[in-house]
Amino acid sequence: MSTKLKVLEIFRSKGPEYVSGQELADTLGLSRNSVWKAIRKLQAEGFDIESKASVGYRLLQQEEDLLSAAYIRDSLNFPCKIHLLEEVDSTNDYAKRLKSVAEPHLIIADAQTKGRGRLGRSFYSPHSKGLYMTIAFEPDFGLDRSMLVSTIAALGVCQAIEEVTGLGPKIKWVNDIYLNGKKICGILTEAESNFETGTISRLIIGIGINCYEQVFPDDISEKAAYITASSGAFSRNQLAASITSKFFRLLETFDRRTILREYRSRSMILGQPVTLYGTAYGALPENGGRGIKARAIDIDDNGGLVVEYLEGRKAREMETITSGEVTVRKDY
Numbered sequence: 001m002s003t004k005l006k007v008l009e010i011f012r013s014k015g016p017e018y019v020s021g022q023e024l025a026d027t028l029g030l031s032r033n034s035v036w037k038a039i040r041k042l043q044a045e046g047f048d049i050e051s052k053a054s055v056g057y058r059l060l061q062q063e064e065d066l067l068s069a070a071y072i073r074d075s076l077n078f079p080c081k082i083h084l085l086e087e088v089d090s091t092n093d094y095a096k097r098l099k100s101v102a103e104p105h106l107i108i109a110d111a112q113t114k115g116r117g118r119l120g121r122s123f124y125s126p127h128s129k130g131l132y133m134t135i136a137f138e139p140d141f142g143l144d145r146s147m148l149v150s151t152i153a154a155l156g157v158c159q160a161i162e163e164v165t166g167l168g169p170k171i172k173w174v175n176d177i178y179l180n181g182k183k184i185c186g187i188l189t190e191a192e193s194n195f196e197t198g199t200i201s202r203l204i205i206g207i208g209i210n211c212y213e214q215v216f217p218d219d220i221s222e223k224a225a226y227i228t229a230s231s232g233a234f235s236r237n238q239l240a241a242s243i244t245s246k247f248f249r250l251l252e253t254f255d256r257r258t259i260l261r262e263y264r265s266r267s268m269i270l271g272q273p274v275t276l277y278g279t280a281y282g283a284l285p286e287n288g289g290r291g292i293k294a295r296a297i298d299i300d301d302n303g304g305l306v307v308e309y310l311e312g313r314k315a316r317e318m319e320t321i322t323s324g325e326v327t328v329r330k331d332y
Contacts, residue, residue, distance in 0.1 A: 007038045012235065020055070024057075065128070072244075080105070087113065089114040091107045091206055094134065096190075104137040105134075106133065111125055119278075119327060129211060129213075131240055135207075135244060136203070138201060145254055147302050148259065149203055153189065155262055156246035156250055163242050164238050169266075183225065188206040190205075190206070207243065274294055275291040276307065304321060307320075
């Protein structure tokens, strides 16, 4: 971690308190001149740092949790082009408009006007209340690994939230993230194929996280939640960097057995009764669909959900459900 990021973390830990230049220098084992240069860099990047003669420095506007491309870039240990946007229709749609993603691209917006979720649903994305990001890249691996990209993304998000906030979120298959029984994050994975070679030419992973207190629309108010009511209690920059790093690390060190073991350990539905919705079971619940009752048994080696039907003509039979075919709702 660079000096300026270390200084920023100290400011965040101190809250509204002033920190003297000497204390910063002693804590970091650096000269006061090095500390001063780091503070100047942070100010140039938009961080509102107040100085007071004979007292020290403090970070203002902490509640706004200002997004910083420079912070995120310095926190990553691999090349990645960062697009930081005040507002966009959808970070996934923005990624689709990029001419090339030969080098990974990370798109982050402070708000989305047309945020999208799975199965054509929208994703509520108000200003400064969440982390709305998309990772786009050209995969250098085959279909076997591509099938687990959504699984890896969900696992990486959980690991990052645990690292940054200390909380323990759970996964509702296939890639919704829950905290205390309510949804705090949705993940939308999209792929572009090269029909000549029969390979995937571009992967686009959209991640939307409800970070801070907000009023949700009526249709999701009973299902959605946010990580914390205290805006600025953690850094969205740090969370974005952690998610991106963990996602690519899991891809790089790809170990199917370890990934699936950790994914299963974070599942909130295994062993539980669920209701399946989708093409094979009628309309989605918001369209009046009844679904079909089943029990979630396991996650197979390709990330599919193994279920045992509890009703209908397949009652007592087991089947593996693959991504995109159904929505799974836990019966509370």
